[in-house]
Every structure is written in C-alpha cells, then in structure tokens.
Amino acid sequence: MAPAPLISVRRVTKHYQAKGGRYVALDGIDLDIAEGEFVCLLGASGCGKSTLLNMIAGFEKASSGTLEMRGRSIDSSGSERMLFFQDAGAALFPWLTAAENVRFGLKLRSLPRKAQDDTIARYLAMVGLAEHADKFPSQLSGGMKQRLQIARALAIEPDVLLMDEPFGALDPLTRRRMHEELLRIWQQTRKTIVFVTHDISEAVALADRIVLLTVGPHSHIAATFSVDLPRPRQSTDPAVAALLTEIEGTIDGGAIGEREAVSS
Ligand SMILES: Nc1ncnc2c1ncn2[C@@H]1O[C@H](COP(=O)(O)OP(=O)(O)O)[C@@H](O)[C@H]1O
Ligand SMILES: [Mg+2]
Incomplete structure (x- = not known):
C-alpha cells in the first residue's frame, strides 16, 4: 500500500457570494500530496489556484469537501506546520x-x-x-x-512550504537564480512544497508533479503530469521540451477551457 499522503484534499468545492449570485470557483478537487513532494499548481489567472492554496493553508474554509494533513482536518489550528510564502x-x-x-x-x-x-x-x-x-x-x-x-x-x-507565485515580480534572470536556489534548498531539506504558478516553464523547471487546473468557474483538475526528469532542467533538453509541448497540447486541446490560456 502506498504511504498515507501528507496532505489530502477530497471533493473540495469553493464558492463565493457574488453580485450576480453564487460564483463557483472550484468544483470537485481531489488531490493527494506526499511528504517531500514538490507539487506545482498550474492554471490561468483567476482559475482558483490561490483559493486552493489558501484552503490548504487553513486561511479559507472549503464550501464542501475535506482537507486533511496527516489525517487531521486542516483548520486554523492545524496549519501551524505550514508556511505561506507569497x-x-x-x-x-x-x-x-x-x-x-x-x-x-x-x-x-x-x-x-x-x-x-x-x-x-x-x-x-x-x-x-x-x-x-x-x-x-x-x-x-x-x-x-x-x-x-x-x-x-x-x-x-515548517513541514510544508506553500508558495503563491513567489517569483512573479522578478526579472527572468533573477527568477532563474531563485529556481536554482529553491531547488537546492529543497534537495537539502526535502520539505514538501506546494507552489502556485501560471507559468508552464516555471512548473516544468521545478515540479515533481504538475497539477493543471481548468479555467473557472467550476475549475477542477484537468490533468496531472509526473515529471521524472533530472534537475536543473533546460528547455533545450528534448525530454523537457516534449513535456512543455505535451502540457501546451493539453491546454490547446481545450482541456482547461476556452477563455484563457496559461503562459509559458
Ligand atoms: N474573496 C472572494 N470573493 C469573491 N470572489 C473571489 C474571492 N476570492 C477569489 N474570488 C474569485 O475566485 C476565482 C479564483 O480566484 P483565485 O483563487 O485568486 O485565482 P488564481 O489565484 O488562480 O488567479 C476568481 O474568479 C476570483 O475572482
Ligand atoms: Mg492567485
């Protein structure tokens, strides 16, 4: 049997009261995250990445479904071993x-x-x-x-680092250096990392597993990609390029919705 996941998200839905009625941001999210795993949540802006991360952090409550860490419900008290990095x-x-x-x-x-x-x-x-x-x-x-x-x-x-587009404001060169730095630290410490990005190449550079969300409303997981490639990953490496193409193909194939695409 596989070891119990560190974080487990089950049938999670989140809706907001909006002017025009109820806005269903996330609809039916199922996700397990293993201890030590580096997971990227990838999706177009507005798809609900931050909402999901905030629920994992215990900052926001799910409208329905359950979120657990080590089998215990994530609430404001259960989030102390997670660190939110924006x-x-x-x-x-x-x-x-x-x-x-x-x-x-x-x-x-x-x-x-x-x-x-x-x-x-x-x-x-x-x-x-x-x-x-x-x-x-x-x-x-x-x-x-x-x-x-x-x-x-x-x-x-902390046991878990939750990172919400942490390098979004950096120039490309500094961002690359930060990727190297973060990977080096992760390899030393083996912290579990959940990293939100709308940038395909950033996800491909970093993650063990990429979780692609559809655009909202009713955003859900369109596909997940296991990335078993050595780091550092160069976009010129054929295996890396193939993965980028595969993710782009999934997006262009309509799997994440028509209205917006994520950028690479
Ligand atoms: N507090 C809120 N009240 C109403 N709508 C919200 C609130 N927070 C987020 N939303 C809506 O939920 C959707 C997902 O938002 P968000 O999780 O911030 O997306 P992302 O991080 O992927 O860009 C968006 O349409 C956003 O407008
Ligand atoms: Mg966000």
Whole structure:
C-alpha cells in the first residue's frame, strides 16, 4: 500500500457570494500530496489556484469537501506546520538586519538564544547570505531579499512550504537564480512544497508533479503530469521540451477551457 499522503484534499468545492449570485470557483478537487513532494499548481489567472492554496493553508474554509494533513482536518489550528510564502520583498522588516529578520520568526518558537543564533547562521549560509547577516534589507538586492525571506521561512522549520507565485515580480534572470536556489534548498531539506504558478516553464523547471487546473468557474483538475526528469532542467533538453509541448497540447486541446490560456 502506498504511504498515507501528507496532505489530502477530497471533493473540495469553493464558492463565493457574488453580485450576480453564487460564483463557483472550484468544483470537485481531489488531490493527494506526499511528504517531500514538490507539487506545482498550474492554471490561468483567476482559475482558483490561490483559493486552493489558501484552503490548504487553513486561511479559507472549503464550501464542501475535506482537507486533511496527516489525517487531521486542516483548520486554523492545524496549519501551524505550514508556511505561506507569497510575493517576496514586501514582508521583510526594514528596521531589522538580515539575521534579526530571521530571528523574528524563531522567537515565536521560543528557542534559547544560542539555538536561535545557530539556526540563523545555518539558514543564512544555506541561502548564501552568511556574509550579509548584519545588513539591512535596503542594502540587499532583490534576489538577496528573496533568499532572506526563504531563509526566514525555512528557519521556522515548517513541514510544508506553500508558495503563491513567489517569483512573479522578478526579472527572468533573477527568477532563474531563485529556481536554482529553491531547488537546492529543497534537495537539502526535502520539505514538501506546494507552489502556485501560471507559468508552464516555471512548473516544468521545478515540479515533481504538475497539477493543471481548468479555467473557472467550476475549475477542477484537468490533468496531472509526473515529471521524472533530472534537475536543473533546460528547455533545450528534448525530454523537457516534449513535456512543455505535451502540457501546451493539453491546454490547446481545450482541456482547461476556452477563455484563457496559461503562459509559458
Ligand atoms: N474573496 C472572494 N470573493 C469573491 N470572489 C473571489 C474571492 N476570492 C477569489 N474570488 C474569485 O475566485 C476565482 C479564483 O480566484 P483565485 O483563487 O485568486 O485565482 P488564481 O489565484 O488562480 O488567479 C476568481 O474568479 C476570483 O475572482
Ligand atoms: Mg492567485
């Protein structure tokens, strides 16, 4: 028997009260996520990716269906081992150094000072910021700020990282570097990652498994793709190119709906 999934989403539906009546954003989502897996939720903007991630985080309640982590219902109390990581750059404290930004999250875990210092040093080193511990966010580049945010997130040692288009605002080169960085950290820590994107090539670069959603309303899973290819993945690699083409073909074939397509 396969091991029990870390996260299990069953028949989940989400609707919102809208002016014109009820808007059914998600309709019948079934998804299992294994411990250590890197899953990308891919879909056009407005299809319900953030809604699904917010429900996994316990920020929003499903209208029907169940969400569980390790067999326990995800509610506001069950989400403490998950960390939500959104657009970078915004959430650092400008008046704290890099090291103190990382410490901020640790205080919530009430670690002794020495253990805090060790953890801070370890995670700053992991993201390549050991030399910059005493700098303030304003003294760091955009990419460094993002790495600092990742260090702060990882230092809390969550079981799951939930990332909602975290690199959407970055230029393509910095974004590529962040992909490498994130993959390196993931390979070191084997955290479970659920990563939302509307970018096919980003999903193909990162994921173990890509979950493609249809456009809304009534968005559901159109297809899933297992990506058993070595990393780093170059779009010039024939196997990578073939997967990109396969996903594009699924989208163009109408599987995700007619109104919008995701971009690559
Ligand atoms: N709080 C809300 N109230 C009403 N409609 C919402 C709310 N949040 C999201 N929606 C709608 O649900 C759909 C999915 O939104 P979202 O999950 O943000 O999509 P995505 O992240 O894929 O771009 C959209 O049509 C959006 O307008
Ligand atoms: Mg979104």
